[in-house]
Amino acid sequence: AQKVTQAQTEISVVEKEDVTLDCVYETRDTTYYLFWYKQPPSGELVFLIRRNSFDEQNEISGRYSWNFQKSTSSFNFTITASQVVDSAVYFCALTYIPTFGRGTSLIVHP
């Protein structure tokens, strides 16, 4: 069985603050993929990043960065200098049966 835990239900920040969304996963597979998706208020689900279990390098894309640590089974997501447009529900997911965490709602206030 596999499981994804996003312990933070809701995070509220003020614009320009940095924020980290936590993701902890459980799986018995030795090879697996982790994903982050964004669901803005408009409702669509948007893919952000994929990481495979053999690649523990951190990744940075603009204001977004991801920290994958296999030793702690975590794949955390940091937004630097948050903006109002970052307000959304963010989901962490694990394959092969695509299993989603319950999501973290991020609210960025102007």
Added chain:
Amino acid sequence: DTAVSQTPKYLVTQMGNDKSIKCEQNLGHDTMYWYKQDSKKFLKIMFSYNNKELIINETVPNRFSPKSPDKAHLNLHINSLELGDSAVYFCASSHYLQGNNSPLHFGNGTRLTVT
């Protein structure tokens, strides 16, 4: 061009009715999925088809029946609708090979309201 399209976008119906949601993808993916998102935003997988073959069938009432006429289509038929079926249903597709799984591409969702 829409990559994953599902229709209708909104569906309002009464308890006991039968309804269908259609999904089509033009990405050339070999795997399609149906997810249910409840009012608390929890995304739960319902079904998955790979090359028209059912590969995932989670604990879903028998009233829900997926149908995949070809790799590009995965429809969801729901019989005897109940109030608890009210949710947003997302179709998704990906390219799946053992040891590799591409990101899911989602449709825009169908908001089903059962009254």
